[in-house]
Amino acid sequence: MRKIIKHFPSILFSLALLTPFTSHAEEPANIFYGFQMEEFEYRYGESGEELFAFDGDAFIGSDELKLRWEGDGEFDLNIEKFETLSNQLSLQTPVSDFWDIKGGVRYTSPQGPDRWYVAVGLSGLAPQWFEIDTQLYLSEKGKLSADLDVEYSVLLTNYLTLTPSATVDVAFSSDREIGVGSGVNSVEAGLRLSYDVWDRIFSPYVGVVYERKFGQTANFVEAEGESADIWYAVIGAKLMF
Amino acid sequence: MRKSLMRVFSLGLMASMSTALLPVLTFAGTYNLTVDKVLIDTGDFTKEGIGYNGKSPGPILRFNEGEEVTINVTNNLEETTSIHWHGLILPYQMDGVPKISYPGIEPGETFTYKFPIVQTGTYWFHSHSGFQEPDGAYGSIVIDPKKRKPFRFDRDYVVQFTDKHPHSGKRIMRNLKMASDYYNRQQQTLGDFLSDVNKNGFEATVSDRLDWGSMRMMATDVEDVQGFTPLINGKGPEQNWTGIFNPKERVLLRLINSSAMTYFDVRIPGLKMTVVASDGNYVQPVTVDELRIGVAETYDVLVRPKDDKAYTIFGASMGQTAYARGTLAPRDGMSADIPEMSIRPLLTMADMGMDHGTMEGMDHSSMRGMGSKEDKFYAKGSGIAPTAANGGKFLSYVDLKAQKPLYKEREATREIELRLTGNMERYIWSINGVKYEDADPIKLQYGERVRFKFVNETMMTHPMHLHGMWSILDVGAGKWNPAKHTISVAPGTTVYSETEVDATGQWAFHCHLSYHADAGMFRKVVVEGGPKTASLTTTGKGVPQ
Numbered sequence: 001m002r003k004i005i006k007h008f009p010s011i012l013f014s015l016a017l018l019t020p021f022t023s024h025a026e027e028p029a030n031i032f033y034g035f036q037m038e039e040f041e042y043r044y045g046e047s048g049e050e051l052f053a054f055d056g057d058a059f060i061g062s063d064e065l066k067l068r069w070e071g072d073g074e075f076d077l078n079i080e081k082f083e084t085l086s087n088q089l090s091l092q093t094p095v096s097d098f099w100d101i102k103g104g105v106r107y108t109s110p111q112g113p114d115r116w117y118v119a120v121g122l123s124g125l126a127p128q129w130f131e132i133d134t135q136l137y138l139s140e141k142g143k144l145s146a147d148l149d150v151e152y153s154v155l156l157t158n159y160l161t162l163t164p165s166a167t168v169d170v171a172f173s174s175d176r177e178i179g180v181g182s183g184v185n186s187v188e189a190g191l192r193l194s195y196d197v198w199d200r201i202f203s204p205y206v207g208v209v210y211e212r213k214f215g216q217t218a219n220f221v222e223a224e225g226e227s228a229d230i231w232y233a234v235i236g237a238k239l240m241f
Numbered sequence: 242m243r244k245s246l247m248r249v250f251s252l253g254l255m256a257s258m259s260t261a262l263l264p265v266l267t268f269a270g271t272y273n274l275t276v277d278k279v280l281i282d283t284g285d286f287t288k289e290g291i292g293y294n295g296k297s298p299g300p301i302l303r304f305n306e307g308e309e310v311t312i313n314v315t316n317n318l319e320e321t322t323s324i325h326w327h328g329l330i331l332p333y334q335m336d337g338v339p340k341i342s343y344p345g346i347e348p349g350e351t352f353t354y355k356f357p358i359v360q361t362g363t364y365w366f367h368s369h370s371g372f373q374e375p376d377g378a379y380g381s382i383v384i385d386p387k388k389r390k391p392f393r394f395d396r397d398y399v400v401q402f403t404d405k406h407p408h409s410g411k412r413i414m415r416n417l418k419m420a421s422d423y424y425n426r427q428q429q430t431l432g433d434f435l436s437d438v439n440k441n442g443f444e445a446t447v448s449d450r451l452d453w454g455s456m457r458m459m460a461t462d463v464e465d466v467q468g469f470t471p472l473i474n475g476k477g478p479e480q481n482w483t484g485i486f487n488p489k490e491r492v493l494l495r496l497i498n499s500s501a502m503t504y505f506d507v508r509i510p511g512l513k514m515t516v517v518a519s520d521g522n523y524v525q526p527v528t529v530d531e532l533r534i535g536v537a538e539t540y541d542v543l544v545r546p547k548d549d550k551a552y553t554i555f556g557a558s559m560g561q562t563a564y565a566r567g568t569l570a571p572r573d574g575m576s577a578d579i580p581e582m583s584i585r586p587l588l589t590m591a592d593m594g595m596d597h598g599t600m601e602g603m604d605h606s607s608m609r610g611m612g613s614k615e616d617k618f619y620a621k622g623s624g625i626a627p628t629a630a631n632g633g634k635f636l637s638y639v640d641l642k643a644q645k646p647l648y649k650e651r652e653a654t655r656e657i658e659l660r661l662t663g664n665m666e667r668y669i670w671s672i673n674g675v676k677y678e679d680a681d682p683i684k685l686q687y688g689e690r691v692r693f694k695f696v697n698e699t700m701m702t703h704p705m706h707l708h709g710m711w712s713i714l715d716v717g718a719g720k721w722n723p724a725k726h727t728i729s730v731a732p733g734t735t736v737y738s739e740t741e742v743d744a745t746g747q748w749a750f751h752c753h754l755s756y757h758a759d760a761g762m763f764r765k766v767v768v769e770g771g772p773k774t775a776s777l778t779t780t781g782k783g784v785p786q
Contacts, residue, residue, distance in 0.1 A: 030678060034419035063418075063669050063676075097664055098457060125666060128454035155430040200416075200423055240419070 041236025181216020372410020
């Protein structure tokens with residue numbers, strides 16, 4: 001804890017520097033930043049659904065404390081509305097060699113009502129190279145929900161990578177207004193084949209994504225005339241800089 | 242051309258010295274260096290970097306033992322700079338490490354270094370600010386002795402290696418912090434898995450992968466930073482730096498590794514190399530076919546090309562991902578065959594400090610690792626222990642014995658354990674688990690003899706460099722243990738060195754891999770007691786005889 005407090009001023013300082021990154025002479029040496037888009041893609045569904053989807057994060061900070069933005073969303077290109085859109089700002093700190101905890105606020109603002117959440121999470125690298133990110137959310141309506149992301153990289157070559165991934169969303173009580181039922185309410189599984197064209201900065205990919213809603217959530221979706229499970233073909237690029 | 246003119250000049254100096262007309266002349270040379278933005282052309286790419294007197298590498302500074310040097314360093318950059326004289330014994334205020342020796346040199350400022358030259362041999366200099374050294378801010382130092390050298394040679398060349406990367410040092414560090422495997426393009430693939438299944442069986446292969454996977458470490462992590470072009474004296478493999486010789490001449494090659502991150506396995510097919518000095522100090526000559534030069538180390542080797550033909554100087558990176566190439570030839574424009582690189586080594590569980598003794602089933606390194614005598618400076622069963630490509634003699638630290646010990650042998654007064662620690666996944670490097678920014682200085686008392694015990698708990702090889710005082714590497718040769726400035730500690734090994742604490746002041750002590758040092762594998766050493774004021778003109782410490 002002392003370490004975090006010690007590093008806090010330098011992080012605030014570096015945040016102040018975030019915009020004018022030109023004066024690097026006086027930049028604190030142990031502050032780093034990064035930005036990546038794990039998913040940045042066009043999705044074409046089996047019934048003609050067309051979506052643009054992204055899932056990315058950015059950080060600035062030290063080994064001990066990072067400020068992290070995470071964002072993801074799905075924009076329906078046919079009706080030009082966000083089906084999902086989420087932004088989160090957290091502070092993140094290591095708790096072991098391979099694991100970090102984070103805590104912050106999340107704001108979801110798709111078509112329909114918005115929600116604020118308090119979020120706490122655990123992210124890191126599990127044995128056998130599984131990348132894990134899991135979070136617990138408490139909404140302004142007092143509803144508790146959670147999600148879990150798992151990702152793995154299969155190197156076909158050192159440039160050609162097959163990435164299976166899965167996301168599970170769980171709600172512990174339903175929030176009818178935003179179409180969330182209690183229980184496991186959705187699962188998304190993806191398989192993407194990417195090629196590092198330019199360092200790790202730009203890696204275009206093709207892939208498939210399967211999305212399935214369950215229980216009440218599925219009912220809500222079907223009531224709107226959409227299908228509870230969809231296959232998508234995706235094309236996009238991983239970005240990292 | 243410039244190089245050979247300098248050589249003629251220095252040979253001239255030596256000649257005039259040996260005529261005994263000026264037996265006790267004290268030279269007082271003045272040298273000027275500017276620190277400049279330069280373009281570095283590696284043949285593979287051109288990159289803006291930092292150099293000295295308009296070039297990278299900077300000039301060869303030729304000093305004489307006993308000389309009182311004045312070096313004016315003018316900073317033409319828009320950021321603070323510094324020059325550290327790597328391996329030189331001097332007053333700490335002249336050592337050139339910002340925040341330890343002095344504040345550094347501000348843009349537009351000229352700093353005057355003034356110190357006596359109290360040693361001989363091959364050294365180098367480089368910036369100790371940020372990542373200016375990987376960006377090109379380095380040069381070499383050759384110090385001629387007052388007395389006759391213990392060997393004869395007809396000409397000498399500096400052969401300075403580096404690993405020039407298309408990315409700036411700052412960007413490399415940021416990328417490593419973002420993804421520690423950013424530059425590792427030798428990771429094990431599905432194809433490797435299948436070929437290992439073929440070779441070693443399914444079960445052994447899966448269990449090998451599970452072993453590494455449970456540690457979340459990579460057997461391929463021999464070089465953190467790949468994708469560089471190795472240079473010799475600033476020339477890429479295609480640009481082919483060439484040193485001219487007349488057949489049957491004895492040529493002294495002053496090998497210097499100024500890389501940010503890369504060890505090189507150096508050989509000259511067709512020639513034996515006789516190692517006569519290590520880190521500037523004469524050693525008892527040992528003839529080898531190949532040697533590994535750690536980052537920041539220097540070796541002087543004598544070669545004697547008899548035939549009227551070209552010879553390739555070949556330096557493959559330790560991970561066998563790239564090679565440096567130069568040529569020794571009787572005439573310009575000649576070249577010889579360029580050897581193939583060897584099979585890429587993989588770390589073993591032995592390198593991870595797990596004493597499996599022999600490797601069960603998995604045996605990736607059989608091409609290079611087996612059939613050689615064990616080198617105690619590598620873990621037993623190590624995947625990165627080198628063997629000579631031609632099956633001949635590969636230099637080991639065990640072979641290094643001082644020609645003339647610098648110090649009387651005596652029992653160390655105390656031992657200090659330094660565990661080399663890190664977290665590859667987070668790209669954090671530390672000593673005893675503590676990064677530089679969180680660490681207290683190491684306090685030494687003037688007059689004591691400290692025995693450092695380096696325990697490498699990481700999977701990387703760390704070249705540990707103590708400023709200002711010699712590190713007497715314990716190779717088991719007692720009083721003949723060689724004095725070095727940089728001690729390479731292989732993964733899974735424990736290495737001892739002893740230091741006669743004979744230099745008051747504060748000094749840097751760090752892993753010389755640029756990104757490890759910056760990430761925290763660094764300490765300040767404070768020497769307490771001793772002469773009250775570390776005067777800028779008196780020395781009397783560690784003078785090679």
